[in-house]
Amino acid sequence: xxxxxxxxxxxxxxxxxxxxxxxxxxxxxxxxxxxxxxxxxxxxxxxxxxxxxxxxxxxxxxxxxxxxxxxxxxxxxxxxxxxxxxxxxxxxxxxxxxxxxxxxxxxxxxxxxxxxxxxxxxxxxxxxxxxxxxxxxxxxxxxxxxxxxxxxxxxxxxxxxxxxxxxxxxxxxxxxxxxxxxxxxxxxxxxxxxxxxxxxxxxxxxxxxxxxxxxxxxxxxxxxxxxxxxxxxxxxxxxxxxxxxxxxxxxxxxxxxxxxxxxxxxxxxxxxxxxxxxxxxxxxxxxxxxxxxxxxxxxxxxxxxxxxxxxxxxxxxxxxxxxxxxxxxxxxxxxxxxxxxxxxxxxxxxxxxxxxxxxxxxxxxxxxxxxxxxxxxxxxxxxxxxxxxxxxxxxxxxxxxxxxxxxxxxxxxxxxxxxxxxxxxxxxxxxxxxxxxxxxxxxxxxxxxxxxxxxxxxxxxxxxxxxxxxxxxxxxxxxxxxxxxxxxx
Amino acid sequence: xxxxxxxxxxxxxxxxxxxxxxxxxxxxxxxxxxxxxxxxxxxxxxxxxxxxxxxxxxxxxxxxxxxxxxxxxxxxxxxxxxxxxxxxxxxxx
Numbered sequence: 121x122x123x124x125x126x127x128x129x130x131x132x133x134x135x136x137x138x139x140x141x142x143x144x145x146x147x148x149x150x151x152x153x154x155x156x157x158x159x160x161x162x163x164x165x166x167x168x169x170x171x172x173x174x175x176x177x178x179x180x181x182x183x184x185x186x187x188x189x190x191x192x193x194x195x196x197x198x199x200x201x202x203x204x205x206x207x208x209x210x211x212x213x214x215x216x217x218x219x220x221x222x223x224x225x226x227x228x229x230x231x232x233x234x235x236x237x238x239x240x241x242x243x244x245x246x247x248x249x250x251x252x253x254x255x256x257x258x259x260x261x262x263x264x265x266x267x268x269x270x271x272x273x274x275x276x277x278x279x280x281x282x283x284x285x286x287x288x289x290x291x292x293x294x295x296x297x298x299x300x301x302x303x304x305x306x307x308x309x310x311x312x313x314x315x316x317x318x319x320x321x322x323x324x325x326x327x328x329x330x331x332x333x334x335x336x337x338x339x340x341x342x343x344x345x346x347x348x349x350x351x352x353x354x355x356x357x358x359x360x361x362x363x364x365x366x367x368x369x370x371x372x373x374x375x376x377x378x379x380x381x382x383x384x385x386x387x388x389x390x391x392x393x394x395x396x397x398x399x400x401x402x403x404x405x406x407x408x409x410x411x412x413x414x415x416x417x418x419x420x421x422x423x424x425x426x427x428x429x430x431x432x433x434x435x436x437x438x439x440x441x442x443x444x445x446x447x448x449x450x451x452x453x454x455x456x457x458x459x460x461x462x463x464x465x466x467x468x469x470x471x472x473x474x475x476x477x478x479x480x481x482x483x484x485x486x487x488x489x490x491x492x493x494x495x496x497x498x499x500x501x502x503x504x505x506x507x508x509x510x511x512x513x514x515x516x517x518x519x520x521x522x523x524x525x526x527x528x529x530x531x532x533x534x535x536x537x538x539x540x541x542x543x544x545x546x547x548x549x550x551x552x553x554x555x556x557x558x559x560x561x562x563x564x565x566x567x568x569x570x571x572x573x574x575x576x577x578x579x580x581x582x583x584x585x586x587x588x589x590x591x592x593x594x595x596x597x598x599x600x601x602x603x604x605x606x607x608x609x
Numbered sequence: 610x611x612x613x614x615x616x617x618x619x620x621x622x623x624x625x626x627x628x629x630x631x632x633x634x635x636x637x638x639x640x641x642x643x644x645x646x647x648x649x650x651x652x653x654x655x656x657x658x659x660x661x662x663x664x665x666x667x668x669x670x671x672x673x674x675x676x677x678x679x680x681x682x683x684x685x686x687x688x689x690x691x692x693x694x695x696x697x698x699x700x701x702x
Binding site for chain 1: 622623624661662664666667668669670671672673674675676677678679680681684685692693694695696697698699700
């Protein structure tokens with residue numbers, strides 16, 4: 121029997137995340153952490169790297185690092201030490217980055233990432249190798265062809281970002297596919313947001329992702345890995361890794377060898393490009409930072425942070441399923457957004473929890489997404505939502521009219537009842553509806569006759585006339601009932 | 610003994626351009642520093658943990674509160690070159 125040559129390529133992917141911590145000020149100085157401010161307006165001698173300026177660590181950043189470690193099931197170190205990572209780049213004024221090396225703040229955790237199956241119950245376990253704290257570099261504004269620049273200038277630097285508290289999270293190479301890599305990044309974002317450790321907005325650079333990508337050899341050993349840098353959206357994490365895997369497969373299929381290298385994904389061409397290797401000389405000569413003292417993280421301190429940690433998305437989802445009878449999917453949508461979940465719980469305490477979920481994760485979330493507004497900036501209060509759901513439940517407003525009401529409340533912040541009153545969106549009262557139905561029957565005698573003769577298909581047409589006459593504010597069920605009753609003889 | 614090759618490597622990591630004479634001179638100086646450190650090995654330090662800082666302190670932290678910042682004029686004043694309120698730095702080759 122002839123054995124067909126079989127090549128199965130098994131991807132081996134590990135991710136490295138850089139996360140801006142949600143502090144007011146920088147890691148080692150009291151300059152404010154800002155986004156989109158005029159360049160070099162939030163600096164001081166420490167974050168500009170002036171000689172003699174001394175760093176002091178931000179206690180809130182340490183606390184957020186510990187909290188993230190606990191959420192990722194890590195061991196929090198009893199002792200952690202900052203170290204200098206030495207390299208030269210224009211965005212690094214001291215000639216070293218303060219980071220952590222052999223004594224990071226957390227080690228050895230895991231993340232159970234939802235695998236994206238419809239029932240929402242299957243997960244992929246991704247190991248967390250380590251989590252450490254460091255400072256972000258400044259921002260290089262690379263020079264294009266600006267006429268104002270003379271030839272010797274290579275880049276322009278804005279130090280507002282320099283020194284922003286940064287948390288690095290490194291996973292084990294446990295991730296089996298580009299899709300799973302995207303799901304991992306996305307789930308990490310949900311967790312970090314839920315516990316308030318970071319806003320984790322990739323567009324703002326608050327969450328950045330690099331990947332180590334290789335293909336397992338036929339004998340099961342690891343192949344040569346390449347490093348894929350700075351994929352700046354969840355979609356590009358998936359697409360970039362897919363493009364790099366395709367490139368490696370092509371090399372291997374042609375009998376070639378993958379070279380260890382650092383690459384950059386270009387979403388415009390959907391291709392990866394090699395970066396100049398000189399920029400990433402991995403000879404950082406780490407040594408303990410003499411300007412900072414070690415961190416001693418007592419068990420009591422760690423326990424106290426654990427006690428204060430908000431509920432994780434997983435636990436919240438399970439609770440919403442159990443307590444409110446939501447489907448795992450609906451519960452997951454709400455649990456992924458801490459503010460929305462809190463809003464939901466306020467509403468669900470007053471009205472039917474399933475109705476509340478439908479309105480909040482459906483119409484309300486759509487309005488938020490459309491406008492690009494945050495929940496905190498929205499004019500709709502939980503009280504408004506309760507009132508609206510009650511109006512629908514009592515038959516005072518039809519569901520479709522209620523949508524219009526919600527959009528109006530969203531726009532103006534008026535109470536739902538006032539909007540109903542002002543816009544005349546209330547359901548048509550019973551006796552009024554009776555008259556409308558009579559009117560529709562007398563002005564459409566042919567159709568009415570056909571219904572009397574048992575042609576039920578025409579009921580839809582007559583219903584349409586009723587809705588038109590009431591501008592959609594009739595209770596559909598009752599209108600239909602009335603029509604059939606009146607035409608049953 | 611530190612080889613000339615090692616001196617060149619360290620110099621390139623530090624972005625220092627050394628002449629041949631300076632490489633020999635630096636090699637000698639680095640040797641002297643290593644010799645001094647070597648002396649510590651003569652002591653019995655089996656029970657002494659590695660120490661990076663002479664202060665016997667830990668957890669020296671600051672609250673997450675903002676402090677006065679420099680204006681962009683102040684920040685850029687010592688810069689050899691600036692364009693549009695940005696530090697202009699030489700091309701890296």
